[in-house]
Amino acid sequence: MDDKPIYAVAIITPTSAIYSAVNKTLQSSTIGVAVLLGVITLAMVILSLLLYGWQRDLKQESLLKSKHLEEANGRLVILNDRLVASERAKGEFISMVSHELRTPLMPIKAYAGMLLNPRYTGEANPKQRKAIESIIRNVSSLERLVGDVLDVYRMEMDRLKLSKSETNIRELIDNCVSEFREIIRTQDSEKEISLEKDLRVSPELTVQCDLQRISQVIGNLVKNSIDFVPAKNGRITIRVEEVVTMTKEHMDGKGNVRPIMNKSLGQNELIDSNSKSKKAILFTVEDNGPGFPSDKVSHLFQKFYQIDTSLTRKHGGTGLGMAICKGIVESHGGKIWVDREYHNGASIQFTIPISFKEETMENKSDVKEK
Amino acid sequence: MLVIVLLILFGSTYVIYFLLQQNTETEVRQSLLFDEGQDQEQDARFIGLNIESGLKLIKTTLDGLANSETVQTSPLTSNNTEKLMRQSYDQINSTIDRLFLINKTGIVVASIVPPGEDEFLGSNLSKRADWVQETMLTEKPVFSNGYVGLDGKFRIGMTIPIVNSTTNDFEGLFEAVVPVNQFFEHYGNIYDVNSEHLAAYDSNGTVLVHPSTQLVGKNVFGNVVQEYVDGNSIYNRILENIIGKGVHDNGIYDIPAGQFLNTPIPSRWMISPSTQWPS
Numbered sequence: 001m002d003d004k005p006i007y008a009v010a011i012i013t014p015t016s017a018i019y020s021a022v023n024k025t026l027q028s029s030t031i032g033v034a035v036l037l038g039v040i041t042l043a044m045v046i047l048s049l050l051l052y053g054w055q056r057d058l059k060q061e062s063l064l065k066s067k068h069l070e071e072a073n074g075r076l077v078i079l080n081d082r083l084v085a086s087e088r089a090k091g092e093f094i095s096m097v098s099h100e101l102r103t104p105l106m107p108i109k110a111y112a113g114m115l116l117n118p119r120y121t122g123e124a125n126p127k128q129r130k131a132i133e134s135i136i137r138n139v140s141s142l143e144r145l146v147g148d149v150l151d152v153y154r155m156e157m158d159r160l161k162l163s164k165s166e167t168n169i170r171e172l173i174d175n176c177v178s179e180f181r182e183i184i185r186t187q188d189s190e191k192e193i194s195l196e197k198d199l200r201v202s203p204e205l206t207v208q209c210d211l212q213r214i215s216q217v218i219g220n221l222v223k224n225s226i227d228f229v230p231a232k233n234g235r236i237t238i239r240v241e242e243v244v245t246m247t248k249e250h251m252d253g254k255g256n257v258r259p260i261m262n263k264s265l266g267q268n269e270l271i272d273s274n275s276k277s278k279k280a281i282l283f284t285v286e287d288n289g290p291g292f293p294s295d296k297v298s299h300l301f302q303k304f305y306q307i308d309t310s311l312t313r314k315h316g317g318t319g320l321g322m323a324i325c326k327g328i329v330e331s332h333g334g335k336i337w338v339d340r341e342y343h344n345g346a347s348i349q350f351t352i353p354i355s356f357k358e359e360t361m362e363n364k365s366d367v368k369e370k
Numbered sequence: 371m372l373v374i375v376l377l378i379l380f381g382s383t384y385v386i387y388f389l390l391q392q393n394t395e396t397e398v399r400q401s402l403l404f405d406e407g408q409d410q411e412q413d414a415r416f417i418g419l420n421i422e423s424g425l426k427l428i429k430t431t432l433d434g435l436a437n438s439e440t441v442q443t444s445p446l447t448s449n450n451t452e453k454l455m456r457q458s459y460d461q462i463n464s465t466i467d468r469l470f471l472i473n474k475t476g477i478v479v480a481s482i483v484p485p486g487e488d489e490f491l492g493s494n495l496s497k498r499a500d501w502v503q504e505t506m507l508t509e510k511p512v513f514s515n516g517y518v519g520l521d522g523k524f525r526i527g528m529t530i531p532i533v534n535s536t537t538n539d540f541e542g543l544f545e546a547v548v549p550v551n552q553f554f555e556h557y558g559n560i561y562d563v564n565s566e567h568l569a570a571y572d573s574n575g576t577v578l579v580h581p582s583t584q585l586v587g588k589n590v591f592g593n594v595v596q597e598y599v600d601g602n603s604i605y606n607r608i609l610e611n612i613i614g615k616g617v618h619d620n621g622i623y624d625i626p627a628g629q630f631l632n633t634p635i636p637s638r639w640m641i642s643p644s645t646q647w648p649s
Contacts, residue, residue, distance in 0.1 A: 007573065008612045009421055010634030011414045011558070013566040015622060018406050018631065019399060026395050033387060041380040048376050 091153045098150040105143050112136045148320040152303060155327035162210040162331055169205045169281060173197050173240055176218045184226060193226060193234035200241040207281055207352055213328045214352065217336075220321040221285035221348050228289035228346065239284040243351070279354040280334065286347035297338045301326040325350070407620060407631060410566075414635040417557045417568070422637060424465055424553065425528070429511065431462050432530035432544045442535055446471055446479050446542055455482055455544075465556070468547035470495065474540050476506060487521070495545070505529040505543045515572040516550060516587060524550045524578065524586050550586075554579045563627060569634070575613045582627070599625045605632070612636050 112135045114120040115128070124132060154160040177197045184193050218238065225236045292300060299305045304319040329336040329350045336350035435441060435458045440450045451471065459469045459482045468487075471480035476496025481489045496503040501514035514527040526548050532541040550570070554560050558568040563581035570578040575590045588594040590609045599605045604623035611619035612634045620633040 007578065008571045008634045008636045009414060009418050009554075009557075010569045010571070010612075010632055011410045011417065011566060012569055012630050012632045013406065013410060014564055015403065015629040015631055017565050018402060022398055022402055026391075026398070030388075030391055033391075034384075037380065037384060037387065041376075044376050044380065 088157070091157045094149060094153050095157070095159075098146045098153075102143065102146045102150070105139055105146065109136060109139045109143065112139065145318055148318060148324055151324050152320050152327070155324070155331070160327065160331055162213060164208050164210055166206045167209050167211045167214070168203075169201050169207060169240055170199055170203050172211060172214065173199060173218075173238055176215055176222070177238060180219070180222050180226075191226075191229075191231045191234055193229055193236060195222065196235070196237045198237055198239035200239065201281065202242075205242065205281070205354075207354055209332055209352055210328075214332070217325045217328050217350065218283065218285065220325050224321065225285060225287035225289060225346065229287045230289070234288065236285065236287045239286070241282050241284075242354070243280055243282045244278065280351040281354060282349060282351050284339070284347060284349045286339070286342055286345060288345040291343070291346045292338055294340065297340065300338060301336065403622065403631060407633060410631065411618075411620060411633040411635070414633050418635045418637050420557055421554075421570075424556070425513070425548075428462050428466060428528055428546050428548065429530065431458050432528065432546055433511075434458070436530045436532045436544055437535065441532060441541075446473055446532075452480050455480060462546070465548060465553050466546045467549050467552065468545075470545040470547070471542065472496075472502060472545060473542040474506065476502060479542070499527060499545075501527050501529055502543065502545060505531050506540070509533055509540050515574050516576045516578045518587050519547075526550060526553075526572070526578065550578045569632075571609070571613055571634075573613070575609065598627070599623070608632055608634060 112132050115124060115132045116136075118124075151160065174197070177195055181195050184191070184195060222236060222238070226234075229236060301322050303323040305322075306319045326336050329352070333353045334351040336348065339347035339349050435454060438454060440448075440454050444450050455469060455471060459466070467484055469482045470478050470490065472495055473479050476494045478490045478493050478495055481491060483489050496506055499514070499517075501512040504510075504512045509531040511531065512527075512529045514529075516524055516526050519525050527545055528548065529543050529545045531543045533539070534541055551560060554568055554570055559565060559581070560568050560579050561581050567581045569580045571590060572578055577585045577588055577590060577595065580586055582598065585595055585598055590613065591606070596606075602623045602625050604621045605625065608619045608621050608623075611617040613636075616636045618634075618636065620631070622629060622631050
C-alpha cells in the first residue's frame, strides 16, 4: 500500500479571527482599566492640587497672621515702652509731689509745736491749745499719708532704702509694744484694748534688719488691729518665734511659705548649704476682731485695696499700709500672709530670715541701695 | 512636587499594568491558539470523515448500480439501465453533477448531466481521462486527481467498473463527476479567506479547494501558490509532510494575506490514484 493520501483537507483559520473575540474583551478590559486609572490619576492630581492650594493658602494665611502678630507685638513693645516710661514718669512725679508736700509739712508741724511751747509764744489758752493739737495731729496724719505714698512708689521704683543693723528681737518687740500701749492710752483712751506680747525666742536672738522698717510693719499691723478690735475687751497679741521655713516644697496652696512650727532650733545652728530649709523669725499679730472675709484675703496686700470702704470711712486709712508691709517684708527676704487657720479674729504673720544677712540680704540691699 | 511624585507613581503603575496586560494577552493568545489548534484539528478529522462518508456514498451508489441486476443482465443502452441511472443520480446529485455509463471501449453510451450541459454521448473518454483508461485496464475503482473541465469547473472523477458477475467479463464502467466546490461547500466555508475556511489538496499537491480561487488547480509547490504564500517555510513544511509523506502536521504562518493557523488532515481511506476502493 502506498502511504500517499488521496487527498488532504485542511481547516485554515486566520488568527485575527481567533483573536477577534479575545481582542475585543482584552481591548475593553484595557480601556476600562486605563480609564479607571486615568480617573484615579486625575482625581489624585486634583486632590493634590487642592491640598497644595490649601497648604499654600494656609501658609499665606499663617505668614499674614505672623506678620500681623509681629506688627501687634511691635505695637505692644512700643506701648509697653510708653507705659514703662509713663509709669516711671508717674512714679517720679508722685515721688516729687510727695517730697514737695512733705517739705512744707515739716515747718507747719514745727511751728505748731512751737505754739504749744510757752517759751516761744507764751501760754496758749485751752481753745488755742486744742486747735494747735488738732493741727499737729492732722499734719502728722498727712505726713504719714505722704510717707506711705512715697514708700509705695519707692518700692515700685526699687528705691526703698534699708538701713540694716543687728537688731535684738526682744528689744524690737518691747519698744513696739510700749509705743503702741502709749498710743492706745492717749489716742484710743475710750477703748479697752490690751496689747500683749508673746516672745518665744531667746533674749539674745538678733537679726539683720532695718529696725525702723520692721517696726513700721508691726506698727501698721497693730494699728489695723486697733481699728478693728471691739471697743470693749479688745485684745491684740504680738508673738515672735523662731521657725524653720521651707522653699517651694513647703509652699501652701496660695504660694505662702509654710513655717515648720515649734522647732527648738539653736540660734547659731548652721543650716546645711544643700538644704532648702531656712531659719527665720516668725512674727504674728493677731486680734479678736472680725477677721478677714476669706474671698478678700488674696487682695489684702494690693495697693489701695480696702476690704470694706465703710470701715475706711470709719477708721481712715488709704489702703497702702498692707502693701507697704508686704514690700518691706519681701525686701528683707521674708514673706507675709494671713493665717487662714486662725478663726478667733485676724492673724497676720510674716517672717524675717535669720540667715538673711549671709545669703540674700546683702545682695538685695546692694541692689536697692543703688 | 507632590503632583510630580503622584504622576511618576501613576505613570509607573500604568507601565507595570500594561506590561502585565501585554504578558497576559500573550499568554491568553497562546493558550487560545493552542486550544483552537486542538479543536481545529479535531474538526478537520471529523470533516475528513464526513468527506470520506460523502465519497463512500458516491462509491457505494455506483457500486450498487454496477452490480445491479438490471445492469448485469440488460444491455448497457437499455431504457431500464437509464432509468436506474437516473434513480441513482437523484440520490447523489447533491454531490455529483454528472454520471456517465461508458462501455468497455471507453465510449459514453449513457449520461445524466445538468440541463443544458454537454452529454458527451459517443465521446471516447478513455482518451481524455486517465482514470477512465486506468479503470478499463485494471477493472478497479479509481479516484482521480483534480482537473479542470471543458466548462472551466474544477472537478474530480470517480470510476466503478462493471464486471459481469457470471462471466467475470469487463462490460464497461460508471463515472461520477464531482464538482469540487459543490462537494466541499457542504463541509465548511470555502469562499471567505478572512474567516475559518477549508482547503483541500489531491495526492499530487494540487489545490482542489481554496477561497483564493487563483490557487485552485495549482500545485502547492508551484509558482502561483508559492508566490501567494511568499515561500513561507512553515507552510511548505506542513504541506510537504501532509502530501509528500502523509504525516500530520500543523502550524501558524504569516503570509501576505495574513496570519493563519493551518491544521490539515491526510486521508488514506482510498489509495491514490490506482488503488482499489477499500472493501
